[in-house]
Amino acid sequence: MESWPPGGSGPAEAGPRLRGLRGADLAASASLLSGAGAGAEAGCSAPAVAAVLPAGGSGERMGVPTPKQFCPILERPLISYTLQALERVSWIKDIVVAVTGENMEAMKCIIQRYQHKGISLVESGVTRHRSIFNGLKALAEDQPNCRLSKPEVVIIHDAVRPFVEEDVLLKVVTAAKEHGAAGAIRPLVSTVISPSVDGCLDHSLERARHRASEMPQAFLFDVIYEAYQQCSDYDLEFGTECLHLALKYCHIKAKLIEGSPDLWKVTYKRDLYAAESIIKERISQQICVVMDAKEDEEHVGHRLEEMLKNELNHVKVTSGRDLQQIILEQCYNFVCVNVMTSDFEETQKLLNMLEESNLSILYPVVVISVQFLDYESVPFGQKMENLMQIREFAKEVKKTNILLYGLLVYYPQERITLTITKPEQRQELKRRKKLSAY
Template identity: 50%
Template structure:
């Protein structure tokens, strides 16, 4: 059984992926040129017993999205990759289809896994050249095999593997060994240790000329299917293809334990928290605050853009930024934040990552009027809007500060707004949305 979610045999147009998405990689998508068809097979049938979690690790969720969706996204934003075959266990099929629909993944074909890793990979490889009913498909020139649980592979490395595979027939990522490798005696004693410099850890991705990996699987034995672990080895043994080995970056690491999920989450959060955009509304007081925030948040390693509104050219920020700070000096905050929310929803901006909006209410009057009065004495309104926004993956927080004429007090308040804003943006805590904090 196969279910398609995209037209897999037709090349997808380059530039299909927005520049904003590409920013999540260190490299802008589409800079590498590949003029032959490339497909990916992602075995995702593992049970994940090593994470210590009930859910297989590829389906574990952080920032509201399962790990496998991050990995799929990584390949989807590479314009020269035409299709992605995800191989899942029968019992995960519905879950996988749901993920694909929910996060609008295109280019993806889902097939059933086999009883071992090699059988699953072969199912995925075969699905690229023949349909379920046996009809022929236009097979790719090169197929990349990757793990669903290595979400951070970068386009330039995929390009290296793909080009080397096309030239040599096969190519694979390697990494230096982290620990000394030792051979043990049957009784559990040290036999000898390997010389670390002569060996490498074999990692993913690996790339193959389609016919090489297909033939290797057709020729290999039942025992290879059962106990083999290394695709490169099958290509060597059954097709005489010596794989080119390429040293990959540490980001190729595999999410194996529960702690790795925390590490993956921290990497995504850090990437989302590199910059923020302050919208002033144009008033002098708001602009003064925004400029001060730019300095203070800059010192906390967050790059801040200051703009007066989201009209015209400035509207680009909506499809570029993950974090917005809206400064209000009057009572009409609801309309400003409401407009931003609508614009983000129309752009489907928060589909893949939660977007943060911080509403900063600057109280410039001398009396004791507060933000809750500015909101018509109804802090519940803020909570209500935030609750609605959260359903759309937008996290709304509020910060209130008084405009003090005393420089030290003012400086301290601005510093606090900067610190809280950075913390809210980095933590992305859903439980604290709708709160109005005091600076």
């Protein structure tokens, strides 16, 4: 069993990982799981939680030579998205990934490249159940120099289900603590039928009474470990359902939790395209307007924020009052308005923060830097200098996956206000402004 990166001390360690809790309920329950919240005070004990990710398959159904967990989506391997989804949950203490010996080095490179922290690698088995069992063994065994310790609850999650959210993880863990086992389910899309040996219909299941079993699942560690130790070679070879092992060998009836449609397992090539669309949609749903005079309500940046809110009603538009927090919440789109300064001070500040945060390791971050300049009073030489400066910035930050676009707005003498919203008024605005976009 290998801990990677060497000496990594687990998710509690400070690092560039991006975490963000959504909603007060989630925060309260999560703090309960961290043992720091009201629940802890009231005497509820917070379970130590670890996760096992089977990632040792060959992805035959995908039909490409690369195992699907390593296939790129927007140039980043699929498994890295799944790791990130689990890593940003602060109460998951350890993540054990089962990979084939052959792919061990590739996995280490991914961990290094995308700065995943506190991941332990184990060798996978020839079937999914055997891979999971190897992951559980690593958590159970008290090995010298091993930083892993036995958790109270273990999450099992396929490496090829990248869109797992904290709320469903929390629900399965909480239910597992109460019932011994829990798993996410979805309504069936098609009816399940049972054919007879001659290829004719034997019987058909009533669709409304059945569900598709998905991941994540969670178990009291002792329950699932016992089940794997007890189970037959036939189960390990042909079984597909961990909840079933807990039922068959430990008589534990798992609690079933309704999951979201995004929990599906990437299986076929078309699923890679679907995953790419979901990622693109997610990162385009927030825009942050950053400006240099936050108190001034008349500031053009505030007007711009209002306009964006009116025009893009499916997108969350915020203004950058607490930039660190906005970056932590993984906003990937910024409009940075520079009015008060003739250089790009505001943009520069934002770029520095983005670079320090490492946000762009995961996806490209888009920054549109808007600079308003008085047409009359700014000499031609300075205009050219501004153009060159923004181009240089853009070239520089592109190396770190930040896509910077400059919009210089030269306006004549009178102060610019973006109160114009009607089409004919927009025309008027266009007529009065000279826009140069680079």
